[in-house]
Structures are given as C-alpha cells and as structure tokens.
Amino acid sequence: MFFHDQNFHIRPLDTRKDMLVVADLIEICFGSQLDPDGAAYLEHVRKAALDQRLVRWSYAAGEMISYPLNGYVCEKDGQVVGNLSIIPFYWKREWYYLIANVAVHPDFRQQGIAHSMTAKALEHLYRLPIRAVWLHVREDNLPARHLYDTFQFRERYMRDTWISSEMTANLDRPVPGVLIEPPRREDWPSQLKWFSTLYPSDVVWNLDFDANQHRPGILAGLLHLFRDEKPLQWNVRIDGKFSGAGILKKSYTYADQVFLALPPDDGNEKVITTLLPFIQKNYSPNRKLMVNFPSRTAEKAFRQSGCDLVSRLIWMEIRMN
Ligand SMILES: CC(C)(COP(=O)(O)OP(=O)(O)OC[C@H]1O[C@@H](n2cnc3c(N)ncnc32)[C@H](O)[C@@H]1OP(=O)(O)O)[C@@H](O)C(=O)NCCC(=O)NCCS
Missing domain, CATH: 3.40.630.30 (Gcn5-related N-acetyltransferase (GNAT))
Structure with a gap:
C-alpha cells in the first residue's frame, strides 16, 4: 500500500524538536491501553524533551543506545501525524531491535501512513548487521496485526x-x-x-x-x-x-x-x-x-x-x- 495523499512526508525522528508532539500522539493513540509504566514512559519522554542536555547526548550517541529516541515520524502540512520508534537492546553481546509505538493520529488512519513508516524503518534496519527485528502487538489489535502480516512478521510467542x-x-x-x-x-x-x-x-x-x-x-x-x-x-x-x-x-x-x-x-x-x-x-x-x-x-x-x-x-x- 502507498500513500493515498502525496502531501505526507516521512522523515527520521528529530529528538531536538519532535519529542513532545510524539508523546502527545502516543497518548492519543494508546490512551486507555497505557499502563502506569506506559504513562511513566511518556512522562520520561516529556522530561527528556525539556532537558536539552539529555537530548543532545542522545542525538550524538545515535542509534547505539538503549533509549527509545530513534525512529520515524510522518508529517502532513508540518504537523506530525504518525510515529514509529526503533528501540535497540544490547543483550549478551548482541543487538536486538524492537519496533514500537506505531501510532497514527485517528484523523489520518487508513491512508497508508503506518504501512509507509514500517516500510521505511525496515529499509533502514535491513542495512544493519542484525539478525531479526521484533515487535509486540495486542492479540485483539486486528488492524495492526494485519499491517505486520503484510510485511511477513511471524508470530513467535504469545505472552501474558x-x-x-x-x-x-x-x-x-x-x-x-x-x-x-x-x-x-x-x-x-x-x-x-x-x-x-x-x-x-x-x-x-x-x-x-x-x-x-x-x-x-x-x-x-x-x-x-x-x-x-x-x-x-x-x-x-x-x-x-x-x-x-x-x-x-x-x-x-x-x-x-x-x-x-x-x-x-x-x-x-x-x-x-x-x-x-x-x-x-x-x-x-x-x-x-x-x-x-x-x-x-x-x-x-x-x-x-x-x-x-x-x-x-x-x-x-x-x-x-
Ligand atoms: C494500527 C495503526 C498504526 C494503523 O495505522 P494506519 O496508518 O491506519 O494503517 P495503514 O493505513 O498503513 O494500513 C495498513 C494496513 O492495515 C489495514 N488497516 C488499517 N486500519 C484498519 C482498520 N481499522 N480495519 C481494517 N484494516 C485496517 C489497511 O487496510 C492496510 O491494509 P492493506 O495494506 O492490506 O491495504 C493505527 O490504527 C493506530 O495508530 N492505532 C492505535 C495504536 C496502535 O494500535 N498501534 C499498533 C501498536 S502494535
């Protein structure tokens, strides 16, 4: 699927300016599903957005940090309407990558935004020397499951x-x-x-x-x-x-x-x-x-x-x- 509207634009997340708007978007999209950890995470992202030292440091560290500050956003007319985070984990001398926070503003759904952001993220991740990319999706989230199926993500575990x-x-x-x-x-x-x-x-x-x-x-x-x-x-x-x-x-x-x-x-x-x-x-x-x-x-x-x-x-x- 491709954008139905050519005015959408996908670009890498810019930690110096996108964090607050991304936190808002995640809150709108995941709202009721956010557990206290999710709420604390958003709080953390908002604090980080206001603390330029942390933002500068994370920006310089690039991708090799276990901090959820990498990914893509989708803009329309200068407004961020979609987000996808890429979270690296370092575990026993290996890097694992998790795609998370895939969120599209309700007013802009079913126009190919999530699809395009996922394609962009995978295009980037395919270039890295990694074995696999993971994501977690709720069992009852059929639209998201359909999206990931189209990219050949395969179910490996179901965890409660x-x-x-x-x-x-x-x-x-x-x-x-x-x-x-x-x-x-x-x-x-x-x-x-x-x-x-x-x-x-x-x-x-x-x-x-x-x-x-x-x-x-x-x-x-x-x-x-x-x-x-x-x-x-x-x-x-x-x-x-x-x-x-x-x-x-x-x-x-x-x-x-x-x-x-x-x-x-x-x-x-x-x-x-x-x-x-x-x-x-x-x-x-x-x-x-x-x-x-x-x-x-x-x-x-x-x-x-x-x-x-x-x-x-x-x-x-x-x-x-
Ligand atoms: C899931 C979500 C990210 C999809 O975003 P989107 O931009 O609307 O998705 P797209 O337009 O790129 O659609 C991707 C595919 O899913 C299908 N799809 C999307 N929403 C759908 C819906 N509500 N019902 C049925 N199919 C749907 C599209 O038809 C498309 O399928 P196709 O490629 O076979 O045509 C969006 O609904 C959302 O933000 N939901 C709340 C947060 C969330 O659940 N995120 C996922 C966490 S894992």
Whole structure:
C-alpha cells in the first residue's frame, strides 16, 4: 500500500524538536491501553524533551543506545501525524531491535501512513548487521496485526502480563504440605530447565532476565554483593518434592518483576498461589508484582493469587538475511 495523499512526508525522528508532539500522539493513540509504566514512559519522554542536555547526548550517541529516541515520524502540512520508534537492546553481546509505538493520529488512519513508516524503518534496519527485528502487538489489535502480516512478521510467542492486586498479600497463609525455602543447589538443574522453557532466549532480552545469574553459588553471591542487593529467590517443595521456584527482581518501574520456574505439567498451581502472595506480603508489600508468562498458562492460579491480566501480546519477528 502507498500513500493515498502525496502531501505526507516521512522523515527520521528529530529528538531536538519532535519529542513532545510524539508523546502527545502516543497518548492519543494508546490512551486507555497505557499502563502506569506506559504513562511513566511518556512522562520520561516529556522530561527528556525539556532537558536539552539529555537530548543532545542522545542525538550524538545515535542509534547505539538503549533509549527509545530513534525512529520515524510522518508529517502532513508540518504537523506530525504518525510515529514509529526503533528501540535497540544490547543483550549478551548482541543487538536486538524492537519496533514500537506505531501510532497514527485517528484523523489520518487508513491512508497508508503506518504501512509507509514500517516500510521505511525496515529499509533502514535491513542495512544493519542484525539478525531479526521484533515487535509486540495486542492479540485483539486486528488492524495492526494485519499491517505486520503484510510485511511477513511471524508470530513467535504469545505472552501474558499479570499484575498483583491489593488482594494478593492477604492471600498469604501457610498451606499444609507446602514449604517455601531458600534455593538448594541440587534443585538448580530442574529449575534452569523450567526457567528456559518459560522464558526462552528470544524472550529474555526484552525482560532483562538472565536465569544463569541466579545459579546458587559463588558467582550469584558475588553479583549480589557487587550490586548491593539481597538474593530474592525461593524454592517451593510440595510434600517434600521440589515443585517450583521464583525470583523477585526489584525494579524502578511501577511493578517489581517475578520470574517463575515451574514444571511443564500441572502441579504448579499451588506454587503460584502460595509463592506470589508470600513474595507480595513479605518482600514487596508496597509495590505491585508483575509476572510475564506464556499466554493461557496457569490462568486460574494467577487469578486465585489475586492477579489481573493486563495484556496479552503477540511477539512477532522478521528475520533479516
Ligand atoms: C494500527 C495503526 C498504526 C494503523 O495505522 P494506519 O496508518 O491506519 O494503517 P495503514 O493505513 O498503513 O494500513 C495498513 C494496513 O492495515 C489495514 N488497516 C488499517 N486500519 C484498519 C482498520 N481499522 N480495519 C481494517 N484494516 C485496517 C489497511 O487496510 C492496510 O491494509 P492493506 O495494506 O492490506 O491495504 C493505527 O490504527 C493506530 O495508530 N492505532 C492505535 C495504536 C496502535 O494500535 N498501534 C499498533 C501498536 S502494535
């Protein structure tokens, strides 16, 4: 699809002048879908727009920074009506690229703007030495899914985000036969296997989670020491059998993250319903907990832990040759 109106003009985002208008556009387009992190992100973008030092620095750093300041905007008659961000992530010596914030002002939709911005971004990304480009799209966002399908983005994962509620801490109580204890070395091989299944390598860069750093032993001890943080991980035994584990990662965003290691079959419900309330009450009492998990998995257990489903996202990838 091409522009129906030749007065549209796509150009690279200019961090020195576009940030405020782009923040407004994202707010208009994503409005009700914005979670507190999204709102905080916009706040951050607006602050950055007003802080010329940060803008100058990011401008000079160009693309090799993990800061969402790259991408394209679409202008009509000097007014920005579309935006697409390109967000680079550096993870384990590799760059990953995420297309995000694809937004077209409601008055200018279905005129080929998103299509043209995506084409422009991919044209640029194809020139970089990268293996793949990713994006996340809500399962119920059919127009956007259609758009990405036309570019041959392929669905790789579907991930749910669960957020704890006020109820979660109140659900913490002893359950007969269930023991929550510090990690044991002998449990680690199963734990790592379960983590790797629930958080595959193509997912963890985006969540900034490296299970290996939590292997019980000297390395984990040193890392915690350097970072001046307590190891926040627990194993769960049900009737004496190792049945699951959880790691709490404190964050600066509105929710602390919990990563769960669970065996593939059932039996994990109790791990979730005991561990999440336990962590909430004892280690994150004034904060929300957030769990990113494969979609349609253990839904009942998350709900029984007082958690709400806040998003279901399809992770799509396009391979670069
Ligand atoms: C999704 C969005 C970016 C599409 O922008 P747009 O400029 O209207 O899209 P385009 O005109 O380039 O259309 C691209 C394709 O999607 C189709 N499409 C776009 N909106 C559609 C709609 N509401 N219903 C059906 N099809 C639609 C177009 O027909 C076109 O398909 P084609 O190439 O087969 O003809 C825009 O609706 C938007 O900003 N939505 C809110 C924010 C959002 O959800 N962003 C995506 C986040 S992943």
